[in-house]
Amino acid sequence: MNVADPTEEVVSHKDPQHHITSTGTYYLIFGVLLVLTAVTVLVAFVDLGRLNTPVALAIAATKATLVILYFMHVRHSTRLTWVILIASFMMMGFLFVLTFADYLTRGLLTY
């Protein structure tokens, strides 16, 4: 951009964020999210023993991944965005792992 010439065209055409996701993709993801919600409910009423909770969380994580990749456009985002996102999950991971490790190794839980 030329600061000396304020009338110069300033719209940049190099940006990845101008990728336009198709409505077809949006409707498809929407449909899948609704189906997964129904599956979550149906599976909850079936006795899977200790697997009920992990299955429910896995489905929720799948739904979240679809929202992040497609609705939040992360699939077509810059690497910098990916770095921020991965850093966030890592921090969540540290929170859970380290804090649970603290509880589990002090005999404070009665599992």
Place this chain on the structure above:
Amino acid sequence: MSDVPHGHHPALKHHFEDLGQQHEASTLGMWVFLTTEIMFFGPLFFAYALYRSEYAEAFAEASHHQNWKLGVTNTAVLIFSSLTVAMSVYFAQKNRRKALVVALALTLVLGIAFLGIKAIEYHEHFEEGLFPGSHFTYQSPLAPRVQMFFVLYFVMTGLHAVHMIVGIGIFTWLLIRARRGEFSLEYYGPVEVSGLYWHFVDIVWIFLFPLLYLVGRH
């Protein structure tokens, strides 16, 4: 003065090279903010995980008092609203002002519907004596642990509801700007970043729903 036309798109702030860079910077800024939101909700989910592992039976009992039909309806409402939000970005990118306005208005309606259903649920819980504190009159050998579930339920869904209210405020402002024709392929950053916020709040609910409504249902 900043509102006097002077050679560039009115929405371009002078400390940015061009609209593309401005868009990228504002998107990044929102992602960093969402990271802080993950840190905001994360510990609550941890507390839930901790207490559920300790009070498994009580949490199952408590969860049975949740209206899962209203819960799954609200989940569908929010998923639908994420679609209308994604469509808003699409219409802004396609310079379709009327469609954009409709999509934003629909998002608002769905957001308000979500809060309405939550109000009904909260009222039901209060009537059943499940609201933690002096109004907790629920009788059971596991009552104190059931109360702990409801502390987490009201704090987590309450914080989520506050985020919904803020989101509704943001989208109302977006709607006003959209009606004025402020958004286009050239400049739709505010629609995009507001959408990121809304999707995040949706994702929080996607996890809250099975954890609060579907414990021990088999």
